Amino acid sequence: MKSFKNHLSLIVALVSILFSLQIFTIVERSIDAYKDKLATNYSLVIVSQKKLEQQALLKKVPTIATMEEISPDSVIKKLDTKISKKNMDLLKVTLPKFYKLRLKKYPTPDEVEGITKKLMSIASITKVETFSATHDTIYKLLLLFKTVIFVLAFTILVVTVLLIFKELRIWQFKHNERMSIMSLFGAPTWLRSAVLFRLAIVDALIAAFISFVIFAYISSTEWVSQQLHTIGIQIIVFDKGYDFLMMLGVSIIVSVFLAGFIVLGHKEEV
């Protein structure tokens, strides 16, 4: 029973590490998907004295996805209708060209600034409208959300690592005696620590399996798909292959590190 409790505390600690890691992964995926969604809606408007070619702009700003000329008709229509057709045509010719630029990805405020500078370096461009106030607010909100989740996951990680170190002392005490006795009879290091590594790997497998079941269940619930639908994004909450392998890898690395620490810290009694 006592031994089961010792196993349980390591398994719980490993599960919480995997849990915080997977939550952070899900948040990262959601933010990336949301950024993609924002990128399709976000555009810059540039004003140029001359007609612009997309290829020429792409050389300066490779992140441009599409360039679309905005027709001046809607602006002209708002002007006084008493203007003659001849003058109207003349006005159309003399008016600067307006272009709407879409980007391949949602830019950071620094990237927006960089793009503006590059575009303004083209002689014919007189104005670049980035709608920076709205853009910056959304970007900062996303950043804040990501930071909060990161801090939360990191806090869980730190607390769990502290728990694992406490567990390590128990393991060290428990296994030191057996390892010392084996050493007195000439057992090589690998044989002395084989039991420890076997236990650590079994615990890692159990923790990864428990986390797999939890996230496979969470990702299949209606509530999660409703939340994603409300935000308007489509992501893989839990990739049963990739995410499981990642969790298994992290779990094994942490527990093997723990076992290795005990083996290295083992001192023969004198």
Next chain:
Amino acid sequence: MDKVIIAQNLSLAYSDEDTIINKANFSIDSGSFVFITGASGSGKSTLLKSLYGALKPIEGSLVVGGVELKGVSNKKLNFLRKHLGIVFQDYKLVKEWTVEKNIMLPLIINSYEKSVTQTQVDSLLKHVRLKHQAGKYPLELSGGEQQRVAMARALAHNPILILADEPTGNLDDYSSQLIWNLLEGANEQLNTTVIVVTHHIPETMKVEYKHYHIEFGDIHEVL
């Protein structure tokens, strides 16, 4: 006669200031039965620890089974220990292993075949009269029974040298006699060298033995 232990100017200490054995010279013949006596704190157990490499000499030379223990590497020390049988006063049994598995330990370390291991363990359990306790854990046994398990473990792999630290210190007469019989039997029948650290040499000893005494950091033979 071959020497299984040769000590020359051997000094042992736990710290630099406190020398327990000071420039001792002695040798032990292969196949002999040796008692080491001395007052409490004289350095009997310290000397025994140095013989299985748990305490390295600070000065001089100590050769056990052909292995120089001063500055010995872990690999060489493991090699030597594989050929030793050690009996401790506090038994040093692995609590989470059964009696049977504890006895198997040196056989596993020496890579004996499974069938040989099982036969050897069965035979030893019969010798120490614990056949019925094979599946029990050390803490379920009395002190005498635990020491008999430790004795069986020390004999399991037919070691060249048995080192015993007050093996009957806390035992009842029955277990004590059984332990002495086993040690004498190993010495007589298998020609195993036996070194016993003790306060009292039993009067019932049947084999010929040598007696060394430790006093004031020096080791001398009692003739």
